[in-house]
Amino acid sequence: MLQIALWKRATIWAMVLIGLVLAMPNLFYERVERHNDAVQAIEIQGATPELAAARDAWPGWLPNGLVNLGLDLRGGAHLLAEVKVSDVYADRMDALWPDVRDALRDVRDEVGPIRRVDSPPAELHVRLSRPDGLAAAIEAARALARPTVTLTGVGSSDIEVRGAGDLLIVQLSEAERLATDDRTIQQSLEIVRRRVDEVGTREPTIQRQGSNRILIQVPGIGSAEELKALIGTTARLTFHPVVSRTGNPNEAPGAGNVVYPSMEDEGVYYVLEKAPVVSGEELTDAQPAFDQNGLPSVTFRFNPAGARKFGLYTQENVGSPFAIVLDDEVISAPVIREAILGGSGQITGNFTVEDSTQLAVLLRAGALPAELTFLEERTIGPELGADSIEAGKIASLAAFAAVLVFMWASYGLFGFFANLALIVNVGLIFGLLSLIGATLTLPGIAGIVLTIGMAVDANVLVFERIREELKTARGPARAIELGYEKALSAIFDANITTFIIAAILFTMGSGPVKGFAVTLGLGILTSVFTAIYVTRLMVVLWMERRRPKTITV
Structure with missing residues (x-):
């Protein structure tokens, strides 16, 4: 007989309720967004009548997590910047000069007076008064070398020292240049992220591209020029x-x-x-x-x-x-x-008040270690984002309606149960997206549409199995129980392989690909949960209430 313990029933309904409550703020998106912005502004600058009204528009005891909208849905700014890592080489040589000068003072009798002369960014040139003391100068400068430990240069020194006539030439080693490039890009990424976060933008995309480029996408900001003004200043x-x-x-x-x-x-x-x-x-x-x-x-x-x-x-x-x-x-x-x-x-x-505020933001975030050159800039208007959202809604509703009609026509009352579980499934997806603060992009909407189509697969497997068991099993309850038991392995196999693909896309992909992978992966989890537990619980409750002698699937 079909039996589900009371504590299991309570757990299933509790998880459904929690998921739907977490998803609920998205039905009142603008109101909740104004509430969240007002709460954050009050913490920083204190309460005003306008901020208090916006804060009180949504009850503070209700969840206020929202699914963040990506650049293609909300509009905003897109920049591709190149980091001039050669700037850092010159800074390293400037910082090394006092140490080289002090080291050469120890062999002054052999090298005579010294003078720094112009040199390329990654080199330090020192002219010696006594060229015959070049060997002693090279030895003294080499004593300043430190080991560089990288994946490509284990055991290498950070500087190389050589001579040319009366010139002592100190330069960064190849391993140290590679390590410096990597540190510069990572530091630039972190500082850009701090500067963008300081102005309270939602879910920016800031990631490395190639060896010396940074992709910056910030939803909700007015224009690419505004974003450039915020992050393009070196502020040293x-x-x-x-x-x-x-x-x-x-x-x-x-x-x-x-x-x-x-x-x-x-x-x-x-x-x-x-x-x-x-x-x-x-x-x-x-x-x-x-x-x-x-x-x-x-x-x-x-x-x-x-x-x-x-x-x-x-x-x-x-x-x-x-x-x-x-x-x-x-x-x-x-x-x-x-x-x-x-x-x-x-x-x-x-300074104006705006100047002092922006300078404080830049100084708090830290100085960019090198200049950024913007290779590509694009402003995406909110109208385009609204069109994308509308197109996504139409696609989702069309897929949703087609699946509902198919399940109802194919499986009757059992199809109705599957349709209810599908509605719950979509609510749970948005609840999880809100809980983890994920960003929804246009490919993410595609992932939800795909999930809607795939969500009924598990129910189809179960219902078809129940049909087969009705021909041989003793009574409808036994047929339903065997249907769920025998379809379980096929359900897990199909969804686990798809989940692995979603995990690979998330790990190896970037930007839109990650957005698709997140919604697809979460959709698989909620689909399996609703098919195995929610739909089954609905069937069990109906069986306990009606106790039919025969059933038709």
Whole structure:
């Protein structure tokens, strides 16, 4: 006889109820979305009457998870950026120069006075006064090498040292360049993701393409230009000693110095030491604020290492000016009045409130390690997304209606039970998508449509098996029980192989392919659950209530 324990029945109905409740917010998408945005805004900036009204439009005790809409459904911006990894090579050589200089001082008697000269980005050229001391210089520089451990360069050194006449040439090794490229791309990915997350966009797609490119897709943002303005700024904040102030941009700065323009005063330029005292990489926080005159500014705080270096420098240079530099422009060059030992400070300049807010966002996210060149940009309007959603709805409803009619015509009352389970199945899919915060794309809708078509396969197997058992079994209850038992292995085999394919698509694919794989995989799980448990429970309840002597499938 068909028997399902009470606790199993309660568990099945509880899972169905939870899934449908989780899916329910999607029926009120715009209202719930405004509620979620209002809650987030209130946490950041406090409550206003408008935000409070939007928050209260949806009960706080109800689930508020939504299926996020992808770029092709919501509209937004698409960018393909190339990272100029060669910029990092030059920074590495600049950072290595003080160590090379100190190492050569130890063999000064053999090499004589030294001078750094112009070189390619990945090389450091040092001219020796005494070429006969080149061997000693090479040996001293090689002592600075460190091992590079990568998949392709285990045991390699990070630098290679050679000589040419009176030049000592230090360059990054091939293994170190590959490792640097990989670190630069990964760091750029993380910083772009932080900057996009700072403005509260929903489910952006930010991933690596090829060796030095990044794909950025952000749903809901106004235009590609807006996205470029957010992520394209390098926002490299550094603090430099000031050598002099000049009005001539072509003035020779001298060895180890650079000339940067003033952001505040047009026509004014500063000669600065090229090596910074401390950089923005050592910032831990930056917030928009107002200075003592009520003008917009940005407050910042260093980590312990940065605070120690900043405090030591200001303590030793009271009365001297130092420059705050952002992206090769001097924001301001104040005179150090007293030692700044707290590890925090304030950046002032010709800022608007929007400027100070955006600068704080960029500094909090960190500096891009290299410049981004945008190779492709595209803005997708919300109208196109609305058309895609409408087309997806039509396709889903058409598939849904066709399956319902087929099951009803083929299996009668049992087909009606399967149709109810199919409706539950679609609700459970959206409930799971909402629970995990998945992003629904147009290929994802295709996955749901495919799931609708495949969802009844298990029921068809069971019902056909029941038909066969009715010819030999003793009574309808026994036929139903044997039908479910004997069809179970075929149901699991078919769905497990499809689920494996979905897992492979998710692992190996990207973007739209992953969206399709997610909905297909979740659809398989919910289809098996509804076919084996929900439909069977409906049949059992009907059998217990009607107790028919014969049944027709």
